[in-house]
Amino acid sequence: MKSKFLLKILQKHLGKKGDAARIRSYIRSKNIVNSGNLSSVDPKKIVVAVVQEEIAIMQNYKEYVDMMYGFTKEAADRGAQLISFPEENGTLVLGMLPFIKLILKIMQINKDKADVKNTLENKAVSNTEAAHQSRHDAQKKNTGIDPAYIFSFLTPFISSVFETTFSELARSFGIYIMAGSVIIEDKGKLVNRAYLFGPDGEVVGTQDKAHLVELEMDLGLAAADRLQVFDTKVGKVAFPVCMDATYFETFKILKQQGAQIVIIPIANMEDYNYYLALRGIWPRVQESAVYGLKSSLVGELYGIKFTGKAGLFAPLRLTPARDGVIAEAASFDRSELICASINLTLLDSYSDPYFSDQNPELYKKYLPYVYEL
Template sequence: MRPAGGHPVTVATAQYPIEAFDDVEGFRVKAARWVQDAASRGAELLVFPEYGAMELASLLPEAERGDLAAQLHGLQPLREAFVETWRALAVAHGVTLLAPSLPWRLDDGRFVNRAWLCGPDGGLGHQDKQVMTRFENDDWGVAAGQGLRVFDTPVGRLGVLICYDSEFPLLARALVEAGAELLLVPSCTDTRAGYQRVRLSAQARAIEQQVAVIQSPTVGEALWSPAVDINIGFAGVYTPCDHGFPPDGVLTQAQDATPGWQLARLDLARIRALREHGQVNNHADWAHQAARLAPGIEAVALA
């Protein structure tokens, strides 16, 4: 359910390194340390990045962890322990938490990129990536999931756009029309250009839809993994560029690649108010596009 009175929420977005473990317990210790750190600083919503769970591939035999297809299959026996670890941490600290996404095998044998949302009461929900990159489609064999979801949580109604999904405005619009007031964008990019595409798209979605957008990237090198060997990104929280918010729409953004949290105090009620009293009316004016396009596009030769 939504927070009573729509009180401001402290959000934390992770700049998360892919690391290698000797055993599953090493993963659990790291997860607990990260959640404890954010919760101890007052965070109520924690966002982890796309494919952060690929660090579990470090537990596979060397031949498997160095092979893209073998990694997908090798991770599946670990997935229940993975989800339960994050679910238990959300309950223990009383937070809402988007866990790092991981490849998830469906009953039909296909693999999707799945992010699990964990609630403070132990509830679980998941969102699969909708539009796949060339690497996922052509090289890795990770397929698109079916359908978008919105999640009612103690911090508000959330939608999740996994990395490349954020670059498609109609996906964000569908979530907002379904009531999403905060969009989470977990990401994993291996070039600065890739990071900028996702960041700029996240900011564009915040402006277009008059919502807040939280981006969480992977960072650093994991050269033992052919899937997530290089990771470039900066965690950030973005808002509309309007009354009461930063002129550039950047509520917070990491300044370097150091792993850690970016925290921000986010007042969703103030963002919702912009739809009634802002300098512009992007959310409501979205529908005007169809009317403007209805006559078609006229080609004109200059006389």
């Protein structure tokens, strides 16, 4: 009940703090000069950038804008035509809300109590859909509030700050920005949604996360039921989210749809382990013969640790050291910006002897049964 009471107090602050006109005005006061990076596009030299962003809760919209502006300006100055931000990049704006830390603390305390109770009752070990629904219901009961209610309440505010910031930055610098993702409510469902903005400031497309982690399932998020590829001046781009790269099917589907660049924004809540990190974008790029971009959220907040190295990846024979890595962050827990160029024309004739063999008849025989639910 405390959470609901505090949310009601927040209501009168939302409009002013998330006012799109004020955000646009602040960005325009920086007198940004269009980079011109997209005035001439050579498929043999597409310049891309990925952000490794240290997590921080922003106190006001100016802090949020300044951080995103800083990364975007550096990328544009280095010739980037496309820049990618990490998963949960939009969630950072929650720090702008009064009492948000108290609300999170109350919810965390109650969640911990529910987890202990579930563990004692041997319910937390289950990973079935029913178990996740049970934990979701338990959290709702113990906190007195449904996560879907919180995000439906906050979605207009979060979306205003997030979308206005990146729309204006993309338009001002004249480049493509994959802004990362944010949890919002849409048509009664919670989704983890990533956005791509074009150089005109318009949304080119969005992609909801298709493979949810346990925490997201416990919160009641809905998984995407489609994967999309978008035509841009810098090639055919897709941007599934984080865990989507753990499964080969994601990249296989996108490759069949013509994807040339697949972006993966991540926010891994785990200690960094090189071999564990290999479950994601690197093998998917080798299997699918696409360019891969990974942007990552790193650092620690409220005892939760985020790690992961941002980087640019390509099939082995298309990288300088024949290791599948074009460029990668030096650290796994500090802010960095990685920028390099890629050659899309090399994908047209690329064939790898280890990943090019196909056996369609075998697949037709077994795959329908493998994926039968």
